[in-house]
Amino acid sequence: MTLTPSHLIEYLFCPRFTYFEYVLGIPQNEEKDYKVMRGRNLHDDRLEQNKDYLRRRLGVVAKHLDQYLTNNQIRGRIDEVLELNDGTMAPLDYKFAEYKDRVYDTYRTQLYCYAWLINENFSKPVNRGFLVYTRSRNKVLEVPIEEKDLHKIQMAADAIYYIIDRNFYPKATKFKARCVTCTYRNICTQ
Numbered sequence: 001m002t003l004t005p006s007h008l009i010e011y012l013f014c015p016r017f018t019y020f021e022y023v024l025g026i027p028q029n030e031e032k033d034y035k036v037m038r039g040r041n042l043h044d045d046r047l048e049q050n051k052d053y054l055r056r057r058l059g060v061v062a063k064h065l066d067q068y069l070t071n072n073q074i075r076g077r078i079d080e081v082l083e084l085n086d087g088t089m090a091p092l093d094y095k096f097a098e099y100k101d102r103v104y105d106t107y108r109t110q111l112y113c114y115a116w117l118i119n120e121n122f123s124k125p126v127n128r129g130f131l132v133y134t135r136s137r138n139k140v141l142e143v144p145i146e147e148k149d150l151h152k153i154q155m156a157a158d159a160i161y162y163i164i165d166r167n168f169y170p171k172a173t174k175f176k177a178r179c180v181t182c183t184y185r186n187i188c189t190q
Contacts, residue, residue: 002073003074003157004113005074005076005109005113007022008109008113008156008157009106011156012156013178014173014178014179014182015170016169016172016173017182018160018164019163020184020187020188022163023164023167023168026184055092059084060082063080065079066078066079067081069117069120069121070117070121071117071120071121073161074113074116074117076110076114076117078093078117081114081122083124087124088124088125088128089119089126091111091115091126091129091130092129092130093114093130094132095107095132096134097136098133098136099133099139099141103143108143108149111131111143112145112149115150119150126145127146128142128143128144
């Protein structure tokens with residue numbers, strides 16, 4: 001089994017997500033969520049519209065659309081893998097969202113996962129990623145990616161495999177406000 005960025009996002013939100021969904025097999029039914037479904041459709045539309053468009057002001061010299069990449073721990077489909085004029089590469093991800101003066105941790109985590117995959121599959125450095133906020137007139141935001149960010153993601157992946165492989169019941173998140181909206185709140189013993 002390889003992990004997806006969603007697995008890592010859920011684990012970082014609360015390690016018990018991993019236990020309930022992947023050890024006990026209790027689904028969280030996110031397919032019914034309107035935003036999730038709308039975002040998936042948006043990705044398909046944007047990929048078709050931007051097939052030949054290079055973002056020259058970002059230093060893009062080439063791009064690879066809708067790339068499915070994997071390594072021995074994670075896998076993911078990246079909207080655009082950009083080759084930049086400084087010899088580095090970067091993920092670009094479309095978000096069906098408005099930009100509200102901050103980048104959510106979930107978006108950062110997703111970019112970090114993609115950076116790890118790009119680095120391992122293309123053997124090129126990745127030190128930034130880009131988000132396109134489609135509900136803010138396609139605002140493009142650059143997100144720095146550092147070695148410590150990649151290390152955090154790799155450690156989270158190792159922890160997820162530990163939970164799954166050993167049927168380990170981890171501690172819940174220390175941020176109790178997250179429990180209010182959790183799909184597993186009725187079965188979790190905090």
